[in-house]
Amino acid sequence: MTGERRKPHPKTSWKLKNSSKSSWWSMIESVLFNAVRISGCSTILITALIIFILAVESYGFFSEVHLFSFLFGTQWTPLFEPKSFGVLPIFFGTMMIAVASAVIAIPIGVCVAVYFNEYASQSFRSIAKPILEILAGIPSVVYGYIAIAYISPGIRHFFPEASPFNALSGSIVVAVMVLPMIASLSEDALAALPRSLREAGYASGATRLEVVSGILLPAAASGIMASFILAISRAIGETMAVTLAAGATPKMGVDYLDSIQTMTAYIVQVSLGDVAQGTVQYKTLFAVALVLFSLTLSLNLVAGYIEKKWRVEI
């Protein structure tokens, strides 16, 4: 190596242009930049639109129907005479399904999560987890069909007095639908616990059950409880399965062997029918949807709050 400075090869040297971006490129840049900024607001816009639409149309509805008779009325017959707009029957229908499916799915889901985390071998997990994902991915209509075609007849076999459409079959399929959600969220909550916590428990001479129930589940409680609430929220918003399975008869009872109607099923019923725009029947769509939206939104917010604020710092 000599002390001379080597001359740069003509083909591989280049000069940095002062304004190194051509005007064509900077136009593309600003287009992309603004496109991103506008798109970024899309999600906010969607939420705003939903709230705006539901609020405005519901306002129109409530100028014709008194708010109290809507919220506390026990007769829901907006589509036939005599018209009555008390939302409680379909609200009860929704809650019946949500509560029953939660009661079925929560214990099973937590047990599955515990088994996956504490007991299962890698090979078991590699089969069982995809199965849960498949269960979660099956569309709602399919579950509705299964409820009508197989579960309802099964129920009627044991309870001949049950009607062909009943809340129990709806609850069972919704339970199967929310089970994977509970299992995977609870499992995430358990897996996030540090290994040292488990070791501390075992080293104190405790059985697996004692470590799980005394230390792990309480420590993961915030995530697990959040998963319960999200599952209930999902069950409330469930549409096709309950439309097919649970019926179209709004009622005030708690008879699971009888047909009911949920809020979501009502919305489907109205949109399949011939309801003219602008009529009060048409506006019931929005009022019911507002109730639905408020309910699920509040539950989701509560779940998020519980998950954050009740989390045990480790």
Added chain:
Amino acid sequence: MTVNTSQESIMTCSSLGLYYGQVQAVKDVSFKLSSGVVSALIGPSGCGKSTLLRSFNRMNDFVEGFRLEGTIQFKGQDIYASGYDPVFLRAQVGMVFQKPNPFPNSIFKNITWGPKINGFRGDQQALVQSSLEKVGLWSEVKDRLHKPAYQLSGGQQQRLCIARTIAMQPEVILMDEPCSALDPQSTARVEELILELKKEYCILMVTHNMQQAKRVSDQTLFMYEGTLVEHRPTRELFDSPKADLTKKYLSGVFG
């Protein structure tokens, strides 16, 4: 390579071989542990000391692929025999971990949980007080027994973990580098504590700090790549190591 102990041994291992799957972590190790004696396990990283320690209270059961050859006996019984209850073992052979791991509960509950599930029906307050007094924490925390344990400093948490262990009144205490996550002051306090504790318990301690082994232990076992190279009273091992490897390790040729 054995050390003569006049006392009866509480835990012994013979011809111990430990495997993770196909990999052998510990080869043909045999020694005895007795009450009133602190034994230090030293050696470079990866020599198998933690694996060896954890096999004494069957914590390695939780590792997939773990396998054992030879025997480990506690009070004369083979702890890996098919009828032997590991839960019962762990109630009698306690463990203190490298990083303090209190339960996410109050100080009070940390100490009482283990005894309660194992059938303790006595005075919980007295149990908590005596355990905390033994580790020198009582005066520092007696006014906040029902506050979360996580509010304590690192050194305090580790002493709490030791208190939790001795609340079970074990026969043997296993310690896995108990001071490596602590500052020098807390380390000194824990070392003092170990010297106190040895009067009542049999202690086996893994440490990568040679000076600590010198300060605290009565016997030292030096391991290298899974084998027990030398096992002698601490004074003798440090002043006049017999094996070449030991000499090299002590003089810092490898770490």
Added chain:
Amino acid sequence: MQRHGLGQNLARRNRLDRLFKAVCLTASFSCLLVLLAMLVPLVYNGLPFVDWQFLTSFPSSRVENAGVKPAIVGTFYLMAITVLVVFPLGVATAVFIEEFLPRKSVLTKLVRTNVRNLAGVPSIVFGILGMVVFVNALGFGRSLVSGGLTLALMILPIVVITACEALRSVPKSIRLAAYAVGGTRVQTVFYHVVPCALPQILTGLILGVSRAIGEAAPLILIGGLTYVAFLPENIFDSFTALPIQIYSWASRPQVEFHHLAAGAILVLLAILVLFNSVAIYLRAKYKRRW
């Protein structure tokens, strides 16, 4: 040395422990059983109906002649529109959230919470949104484009959430390297960060589309028809889709129509399996290389 007399209750504790393990195992197995219990009768009842004639005919009130052709075509058209809309929109939104918004500010937190909550909104509410905005206000009518746009909005939150995670997982070092050779933020993001995150983004996209394929509720609100005797000719034409067809047949009282529904379900599940296999393949192929 006194001991607490521990160990008396060991037998009972171990029994409870074994019982608990058995309960958890049963729970896990029951999931497998449930899946089988659903699939077996479905295949048994539906498979006989799935043949070439079924796939290429129009629905009919006569069971022998009924088919799912318009439903399959409608589903594919809808998916195409949905993907074309949600992919750029979702990526751009995620880029905005991850790269353009400050890491920790009230606005950022608001946007993130909003996206998460949108993901939990029932699909039927999106149907109402689509009905008011696309069908009525923008005048697209009960058409494929209304349906596709509505589904795109519905799965946008999921796509955005997975895309955000994908972008976040790109190591900072890549961005720094790009800036260090004089790249602008736009160049860095679109030439380096997004391509790096692309496989994961695509996985999220496919999973979102899988969800959209199976949705009937929003399409019913948009005005997807339950009985069509033609194929849509352009995106402003009325349409049907597989989930709607399934619903329509399943809600009939006659058992033969239930079997038709089973057949249509098998077709739908086949399409879903196809889509999800692509996702799994992508996920495995592009596993992190750093």
